[in-house]
Amino acid sequence: MKEILNIAAYKFVQIDDAADLREQLRALTHSLALKGTILLAPEGINLFVAGTAEAVRSFLRALRDDARFADLEAKESWSEAQPFRRMLVKIKREIIRMDHPAIQPAAGRAPGVDARTLKRWLDQGHDDAGKPVALLDTRNAFEVDHGSFEGAIDWRIAKFTEFPKALAAHADALAGKTVVSFCTGGIRCEKAAILMREAGVADVLQLEGGILKYFEEVGGAHYRGECFVFDGRESLAPDLSARANRASARAPEDPDLSIKR
CATH class of the missing domain: 3.40.250.10 (Rhodanese-like domain)
Structure with a gap:
């Protein structure tokens, strides 16, 4: 039975308080026993988080209480086990690195x-x-x-x-x-x-x-x-199922890898 809800989401929006927001999100995800990666940068937020359905939906509700993320859309998929080993909340120069000032x-x-x-x-x-x-x-x-x-x-x-x-x-x-x-x-x-x-x-x-x-x-x-997805599932079929239970596989530790969507 697939009991772990996986969400992927991002939004380009100006973030001027990344350090404070990082601490808030660290505390929130810890309290909900979530795992995954959240990247913050001046240009926005990029995340891939997994946990029980109740915990993930609580996380989204809390995140959307911030006006900047009120319309954040999340893509959902399910897995039998947790595909991440830990929770990372990082501040980066870009939420997806291009080394080009394309995003305003x-x-x-x-x-x-x-x-x-x-x-x-x-x-x-x-x-x-x-x-x-x-x-x-x-x-x-x-x-x-x-x-x-x-x-x-x-x-x-x-x-x-x-x-x-x-x-x-x-x-x-x-x-x-x-x-x-x-x-x-x-x-x-x-x-x-x-x-x-x-x-x-x-x-x-x-x-x-x-x-x-x-x-x-x-x-x-x-x-x-x-x-291909950058977590323990490795890849998803068009029905959003993992080809096999890969929860034991080693998920990427580099947050720039684990969330390059």
Whole structure:
């Protein structure tokens, strides 16, 4: 029986009190016996937390009491055992490292497309304006090797900081297409979409909620393989189940690894 609720969430929002917020979240997660990773930076929050359903939902309610996170959306999946070994709350320069000043929280989010609309576009072979759709996988190559959308563009980057250079080398191939960037949970593809728009790529959208939200809403249509996740489960099938009970596997200790979605 799957009794552990796993949530993944992020939000780009200005955070000026990261040190105080870190201590509040440390105390809150400890009191609820949660495990996982929470990253805080001036640009926002990025988290992956697991525990009993009651504890996780209590955590979300408390977090959303802060006006900055009132509309925080969380993607859910279940596991038989706790996929993390401990709880980490860290302050970073960026909640997902790109080494490029692409994100300005006050400027708003990158335009997006929801899972059901993307599936419809892929079913019909074009977007609603009749333009071809180019799916751009913004994840690292080893993640892509676990599974990706059919025909997705894969620049074989080893880490997300390589994305700006890859874009400079391949941007011309995106011309004339509606580009949909995607990643595991939404954070990398949102940064990538903003960067591409800054670079002059005309029609760029992010997949809202990433692959995990797509799985949750429409299943595995047009997707082949599984989705790598940075915890003890290793990867999830389109029904959001782990291929096997991997709770005993060693989850990444580096918070920049354990939450790169």
